[in-house]
Amino acid sequence: MIPQIINDNQIILENVRDFDLDQTFNCGQCFRWNKITENLFVGVAFEKVVRISVDKEKIVLNGPSIATEFNSLWCDYFDLNTNYDKIKKSLSQIDSTLKIACKYAPGIRILKQDFWEALCSFIISQNNNIPRIKGIIERLCACFGQEIESGFFSFPSYSTIAKLNKSDLAPIKCGFRDAYILDAAQKIFSGDICPQKLKSEDINTARTELMKIKGVGPKVAECTLLYGLHRLEAFPVDVWMKRALETFFPGKNASYFGQYAGIAQQYIFHYSRMNPNLVK
DNA sequence: GACCAGGTATTGC
């Protein structure tokens, strides 16, 4: 993937397949990308405001130092080195309904998000709906992040959040999740939870470690592994996945979907949520 | 007003 550099703030990527902005940003894996026009999204990641548009197989990326940081950051973030065509073909051989789900949103990619942001976001997600999750996260960023462009705020660091208390968090209106957010930040800040260590550990150990955080159960741990550590075998099961499993894959569990179970989960989750009549 | 939302911790048996 060789970017065509327009200037340091704009690059163009050609021949990128299996990448659709709507599908990738609205499949429930991330909360900080917003649609501006039909083919333009703006989001904040790694303390940068990024604008992205895709036309056929051509991607235009705009953001501060995006050319310089393409190889070290954005290529990974958008998971552009992963061959999704190959993965979809492999998943489609496992199960015919999974094949349908893959074809329903073939442009989904699993973003490699920041560990702390993913952990914190999915703590907030519990027993909550997506519009409100986004609202809480935006308030968290506006209150405690840096204003990196007028009206755009970075996700606050765990160090910043670790020093707060519940009343500091009151403005973000996250409800009972306040103590969970604080505990997560404090455990990372103290070194009790080490993202680097989790990355290299076997998945069961990492899972157990994550669940030492208050408010992190199996579902949030699995989301953190998948979205924050890019462990593609992680398999979050929420209410939608539970219904989808009962309907389409009775008696099956993560192991049925193999080493890319997490990606399979994403196709299935999105397919179910967009077609609620099928699983309700 | 009851019920639900990408769940989890606590409690009661």
Add this chain to the structure above:
DNA sequence: GCAATACATGGT
């Protein structure tokens, strides 16, 4: 162990 229940908040 495992099924109920509480938990903040906002939308239907």
